[in-house]
Amino acid sequence: xxxxxxxxxxxxxxxxxxxxxxxxxxxxxxxxxxxxxxxxxxxxxxxxxxxxxxxxxxxxxxxxxxxxxxxxxxxxxxxxxxxxxxxxxxxxxxxxxxxxxxxxxxxxxxxxxxxxxxxxxxxxxxxxxxxxxxxxxxxxxxxxxxxxxxxxxxxxxxxxxxxxxxxxxxxxxxxxxxxxxxxxxxxxxxxxxxxxxxxxxxxxxxxxxxxxxxx
Numbered sequence: 493x494x495x496x497x498x499x500x501x502x503x504x505x506x507x508x509x510x511x512x513x514x515x516x517x518x519x520x521x522x523x524x525x526x527x528x529x530x531x532x533x534x535x536x537x538x539x540x541x542x543x544x545x546x547x548x549x550x551x552x553x554x555x556x557x558x559x560x561x562x563x564x565x566x567x568x569x570x571x572x573x574x575x576x577x578x579x580x581x582x583x584x585x586x587x588x589x590x591x592x593x594x595x596x597x598x599x600x601x602x603x604x605x606x607x608x609x610x611x612x613x614x615x616x617x618x619x620x621x622x623x624x625x626x627x628x629x630x631x632x633x634x635x636x637x638x639x640x641x642x643x644x645x646x647x648x649x650x651x652x653x654x655x656x657x658x659x660x661x662x663x664x665x666x667x668x669x670x671x672x673x674x675x676x677x678x679x680x681x682x683x684x685x686x687x688x689x690x691x692x693x694x695x696x697x698x699x700x701x702x703x704x705x706x707x
Contacts, residue, residue: 521555521579525611525646527630528621530564538622539565541653543572551578556619557611560584560592565621570596583607608633617647622656 532539546569556573558566560582570580574595582596585607592598601607608630618634620627631648638645650657667673 521553522616523614524554524556525615525618526556526558526566526569526621527618527623527627528564528566528569529623529627530559530561530566531624532564532568533622535654538653538656539568542569542621542651545569545651545653546572547576549573549578551576555579555581557581557583557615559607559611560596560598562591562593565623569621583611609637612637612646615646617649620648620650620657622651622653628660 528542542565551573556570556578558570558580561567570578574580580596582592582598584592584598584600585604586600586602599610601610612634618631620631631650634646634648650661652658652661664673
């Protein structure tokens, strides 16, 4: 199976300011924000592939932030990751219907806008699992923040399992061709083995910082 990942890119003027988050020192973990659905969906194979993905990420090199809760694909992912000693923090909106396990370090926010802004500020990059309109909206938030002045690049890595996001990105490419997006934001890669994912997360993170410095 091919693991397809996409990285958001923005233009030179976006990165004229000093970086908010310098590259981590050797041995320091990369902070990855996990986006995705609080539902399991109808395709059981997607859940299995999400579990495989979580197994392939090295908990000594990567830590995760997620939106809280105890159901759905993103919780399925963090369950697997924490079972191997992985570090996960939950950023939670008050009065959420799905309870977040007390074992996770948590921050509480009054609304989704505040939560997503803090998730963006505290993350080095984003890993996107399959999801619905809420997940797509969160991706849009990241792209919008990346395109804003004085913002440092936060790459988007999209897990296109079973070609889940293929049509979505075809639409994005069409929108760009029609001139309704000002920046070429997406960079696509494919790798043949999921066990390269930690290396890829590191490469994309450092490449994005290098891109920022060169702008």
